[in-house]
Amino acid sequence: MLPLSLLKTAQSHPMLVELKNGETYNGHLVSCDSWMNINLRDVICTSKDGDRFWRMPECYIRGSTIKYLRIPDEVIDMVKEDAQAKSRNRTEMNKNRGGNSSQNQRGGRPGGGNRNNVGNRPGQGYGGPANNAMRLGGAGGQGNRLPHAAKNRK
Amino acid sequence: MDDLNPLAGTAHLLEEVDKKLMVLLRDGRTLIGYLRSVDQFANLVLQRTIERIHVGNEYGDIPRGVFIIRGENVVLLGEIDREKEQKLPLKEVSVDEILDAQRREQEQRQEKHRLVSKALKERGLAVDANIINEDFC
Numbered sequence: 001m002l003p004l005s006l007l008k009t010a011q012s013h014p015m016l017v018e019l020k021n022g023e024t025y026n027g028h029l030v031s032c033d034s035w036m037n038i039n040l041r042d043v044i045c046t047s048k049d050g051d052r053f054w055r056m057p058e059c060y061i062r063g064s065t066i067k068y069l070r071i072p073d074e075v076i077d078m079v080k081e082d083a084q085a086k087s088r089n090r091t092e093m094n095k096n097r098g099g100n101s102s103q104n105q106r107g108g109r110p111g112g113g114n115r116n117n118v119g120n121r122p123g124q125g126y127g128g129p130a131n132n133a134m135r136l137g138g139a140g141g142q143g144n145r146l147p148h149a150a151k152n153r154k
Numbered sequence: 155m156d157d158l159n160p161l162a163g164t165a166h167l168l169e170e171v172d173k174k175l176m177v178l179l180r181d182g183r184t185l186i187g188y189l190r191s192v193d194q195f196a197n198l199v200l201q202r203t204i205e206r207i208h209v210g211n212e213y214g215d216i217p218r219g220v221f222i223i224r225g226e227n228v229v230l231l232g233e234i235d236r237e238k239e240q241k242l243p244l245k246e247v248s249v250d251e252i253l254d255a256q257r258r259e260q261e262q263r264q265e266k267h268r269l270v271s272k273a274l275k276e277r278g279l280a281v282d283a284n285i286i287n288e289d290f291c
Contacts, residue, residue: 003191004193006191006222007222067179068179068222070218070222071220073201073219076190076201
């Protein structure tokens with residue numbers, strides 16, 4: 001899981017973004033791109049010293065100005081679960097493929113594999129929404145903790 | 155082989171994945187956590203991260219959680235030797251104490267800086283405070 005994919009996974013989660021100039025932005029991630037440009041909503045901006053604050057409904061941050069982002073712990077767990085679900089899917093797929101291969105001609109295999117892939121998706125989807133709902137609830141709690149971070153500097 | 159690797163420049167970092175690393179940022183902060191991911195820009199994902207503040211031979215740890223660090227802000231990173239970690243010649247103190255100590259150290263530094271600027275000014279040497287500002291902006 002690459003850092004930018006993780007960031008994409010963290011969409012809709014609260015996070016703290018610190019810029020190179022020391023300002024921090026607390027908000028929920030709306031979107032991001034492969035340059036790390038991001039859109040946040042419900043943002044609280046904190047000055048470098050941590051003594052001035054600004055609230056804004058939304059903001060856009062250019063990726064190149066970012067120092068780091070802090071995301072809730074559970075986002076990484078989501079990635080792990082996703083990876084596990086995918087590998088489970090893959091082994092099931094292989095099993096199916098193994099069963100089919102006795103009936104199918106060798107040439108027909110790739111097509112059969114793809115069809116299995118599509119067929120398995122709804123199954124994976126069932127696990128998804130329930131998990132996400134749980135994770136979102138947890139993320140709210142983390143959001144309350146994050147804003148403290150800026151105070152500890154200096 | 156390196157030419158085929160899309161991560162060529164940062165390829166050796168892949169060997170550090172899942173190890174406990176210390177990362178020094180350009181702003182002077184020290185983070186310690188488990189490296190979970192890297193990409194071709196040396197962007198890093200750190201999990202179970204702490205920020206370690208050193209003042210003299212005391213240090214304090216602040217738990218920080220998960221970081222996505224933009225690669226260009228990293229000065230260096232290195233693996234933490236678990237054995238040596240057990241016998242640090244440093245003393246761990248509480249977060250409040252270390253923050254206090256850090257604040258005092260900073261004030262001392264500013265005071266010293268003020269005196270130096272004053273002395274230079276008296277000798278007709280104008281010093282632009284921004285040039286020797288240790289903070290990166």
